[in-house]
Amino acid sequence: MSVQPFLIAAAGLFSIGIYGILVRRNVVMVLLSIELILNAVNINFVVFDAMLRDAMLQGQIFTIFIITIAAAEVGIGLAIVLMLFRNRKTANINEFDLMKW
Amino acid sequence: MEANISINYFAISSELIVVFTIIATIFFDLLLPRKSKFYVALVALLGSLVSFIPLIFQWVNYENALVLFEGSYIVDKFSLILKGLFILVTYLTFLLSINFIESDRYYQGEYYYLLLSSLLGALVVASSRDMLTLFIGIELASAPMFLLSGWKKGDQKSNEGAIKFFLLGVLSASLILYGFSLLYGLTGELIFSEISKILLVKNLSTSPAALLSAMLILAGIGFKISVVPFHSWAPDTYEGSPLPVTAYLSVSSKATGFVALMIILTKIYPESGSSWGIVLVIISGLTMFIGNLSALQQSNPVRLLAYSSIAQAGFILAPLAISGISGDYEDGIYASVTYLIIYAFMNLGAFLVVNVLINTSGSNDIYEWGGLSKHQPLTAIFATVFFFSLAGIPPLGGWFAKFVVFRSLLSSGEIFGITLAVIGAINAVIGLVFYARISKIIWMDAPSENITVTTKNTLLSPLKVVGFISLAITFMAGIFPNLFSYLGNAASLFLNS
Numbered sequence: 045m046s047v048q049p050f051l052i053a054a055a056g057l058f059s060i061g062i063y064g065i066l067v068r069r070n071v072v073m074v075l076l077s078i079e080l081i082l083n084a085v086n087i088n089f090v091v092f093d094a095m096l097r098d099a100m101l102q103g104q105i106f107t108i109f110i111i112t113i114a115a116a117e118v119g120i121g122l123a124i125v126l127m128l129f130r131n132r133k134t135a136n137i138n139e140f141d142l143m144k145w
Numbered sequence: 146m147e148a149n150i151s152i153n154y155f156a157i158s159s160e161l162i163v164v165f166t167i168i169a170t171i172f173f174d175l176l177l178p179r180k181s182k183f184y185v186a187l188v189a190l191l192g193s194l195v196s197f198i199p200l201i202f203q204w205v206n207y208e209n210a211l212v213l214f215e216g217s218y219i220v221d222k223f224s225l226i227l228k229g230l231f232i233l234v235t236y237l238t239f240l241l242s243i244n245f246i247e248s249d250r251y252y253q254g255e256y257y258y259l260l261l262s263s264l265l266g267a268l269v270v271a272s273s274r275d276m277l278t279l280f281i282g283i284e285l286a287s288a289p290m291f292l293l294s295g296w297k298k299g300d301q302k303s304n305e306g307a308i309k310f311f312l313l314g315v316l317s318a319s320l321i322l323y324g325f326s327l328l329y330g331l332t333g334e335l336i337f338s339e340i341s342k343i344l345l346v347k348n349l350s351t352s353p354a355a356l357l358s359a360m361l362i363l364a365g366i367g368f369k370i371s372v373v374p375f376h377s378w379a380p381d382t383y384e385g386s387p388l389p390v391t392a393y394l395s396v397s398s399k400a401t402g403f404v405a406l407m408i409i410l411t412k413i414y415p416e417s418g419s420s421w422g423i424v425l426v427i428i429s430g431l432t433m434f435i436g437n438l439s440a441l442q443q444s445n446p447v448r449l450l451a452y453s454s455i456a457q458a459g460f461i462l463a464p465l466a467i468s469g470i471s472g473d474y475e476d477g478i479y480a481s482v483t484y485l486i487i488y489a490f491m492n493l494g495a496f497l498v499v500n501v502l503i504n505t506s507g508s509n510d511i512y513e514w515g516g517l518s519k520h521q522p523l524t525a526i527f528a529t530v531f532f533f534s535l536a537g538i539p540p541l542g543g544w545f546a547k548f549v550v551f552r553s554l555l556s557s558g559e560i561f562g563i564t565l566a567v568i569g570a571i572n573a574v575i576g577l578v579f580y581a582r583i584s585k586i587i588w589m590d591a592p593s594e595n596i597t598v599t600t601k602n603t604l605l606s607p608l609k610v611v612g613f614i615s616l617a618i619t620f621m622a623g624i625f626p627n628l629f630s631y632l633g634n635a636a637s638l639f640l641n642s
Contacts, residue, residue: 058323061319065312065316071308071312074312075312078312078315078316078319081316081319081320081323082319082322084323085319085322085323085325085326088323088326088327088329088330089326089329091330092326092329092330092333095330096330096333098333102277102329102333102334102335103329105277106276106277106325106326106329106335109277109280109281110322113280113281113284113318116288117284117288117315117318120288120291120292120311121291121311121312121315123292124291124292124295124304124307124308124311125308127295127298127304127307128304128305128308131299131301131304132301132304140305140308140309142301142302142305143302143305143306143380143381143384143385
């Protein structure tokens with residue numbers, strides 16, 4: 045099995061995620077971009093696990109941990125976004141500019 | 146596969162005590178009526194104090210490193226010193242918090258729960274020797290801090306600081322993970338010692354994939370320790386957070402990041418030191434300059450301390466960077482950790498001073514703090530000691546920390562080391578300008594007319610305890626630097642285990 049297509053797909057997802065973080069203005073979309081990066085990592089781990097035929101399945105176990113942590117982090121993130129939205133009535137990153145320098 | 150698990154509970158007892166304290170705080174918060182929530186704080190204080198005790202017994206018992214969980218977790222003297230630091234810093238942060246949390250409408254038991262969770266993460270990081278454990282530790286240490294930095298729910302600055310911290314924190318975690326996934330693909334192992342062995346045997350230490358993973362991990366941890374160019378979140382988050390949380394962020398969170406960085410660099414990439422060393426040299430020099438020059442222009446004391454702590458991170462990073470180039474990891478780690486420990490206590494003291502003076506004057510502008518020494522003589526003495534220590538004036542602890550760093554930089558004999566030492570010397574002078582300015586304003590300037598000084602006692606007794614403990618450690622480190630020789634032995638054990 046050739047692993048290259050999978051790795052390229054993961055690298056693509058990673059790049060799309062970074063691009064989204066830099067360009068998207070809506071906080072929720074930025075959160076989604078971060079999810080894309082984490083899923084790129086997941087694909088990497090699973091593909092490497094299959095490629096190496098790891099007897100201990102370390103890559104797959106790592107993936108499960110990442111999925112769990114990502115869920116917890118999105119929970120925290122949405123709580124913060126909700127709090128911001130209540131106080132500001134906006135989720136646009138450009139408007140979070142109370143503090144500079 | 147037959148699993149045969151025997152766990153040495155004694156070796157992980159201080160982590161277990163923290164876990165029990167976490168459960169206890171959440172239960173007490175649930176069960177106690179609103180009036181007596183004060184006991185939650187007492188439980189947290191007691192728990193963090195008790196979790197320090199096993200460290201002493203482990204220190205006496207374990208002459209050599211103890212390997213647990215098939216190499217994933219190591220208890221050695223180096224990790225014990227760092228755990229002691231984390232626990233002590235958390236204990237002092239609790240003392241700083243008690244009255245602060247109570248004085249607001251924000252008095253809630255979860256505060257202690259979250260801070261203890263962060264402590265648990267830091268303890269795990271100090272002992273971890275595989276990618277999964279280290280990653281869980283880093284996340285456990287930083288995820289509660291996202292919530293704590295947004296603690297002042299109604300305050301827009303706090304909200305903004307929290308979202309910036311959160312987005313960059315999660316991004317940094319995913320960068321670290323991508324680096325880890327590349328390492329796993331290269332070697333098929335998660336445990337650091339196995340990874341570095343395979344990198345060495347297959348001659349992959351300087352392969353593009355290994356270096357890419359090193360740079361991704363460096364960038365990710367760079368966010369955690371807020372070095373230039375990954376520092377932009379730090380001043381905003383520090384300004385928005387409640388002050389005790391800011392103190393914790395600038396001390397313990399930063400220390401956790403540094404410990405993770407040291408473990409990763411010396412345990413996974415000892416052979417590619419010349420590559421990451423140069424990157425770290427550049428980062429370290431830039432961090433010192435940009436941190437100090439930005440701090441010069443600040444009038445808000447919290448932002449000033451934020452930039453000052455960025456600049457101090459440059460000093461902590463410098464010996465580590467040079468050790469990569471020269472290959473003398475023992476000296477680099479000894480110098481970095483010495484600086485880290487002394488920095489922790491003097492910075493906590495500085496935040497205590499800022500906390501008290503903001504409450505006394507009601508002003509967030511240091512230029513309006515004129516003549517506060519008449520109202521708060523003890524705080525003014527604290528201010529002078531801690532700020533001069535941060536600047537590196539003998540005989541205070543900050544002087545010894547800077548001395549160790551410069552000795553490490555110069556004794557390497559590398560051209561980069563000498564360059565960094567020169568940059569460090571210039572920055573020590575720049576730093577002295579704004580550190581001394583605060584003392585000058587407090588002692589010498591005429592009282593400002595814009596502020597009304599409160600007559601209430603703002604230096605409450607828990608704060609006094611924090612002040613005196615930090616003061617004692619700052620002086621001890623400067624007058625009896627021999628204490629740190631233990632650390633040198635621990636560093637060599639750490640590298641050889």
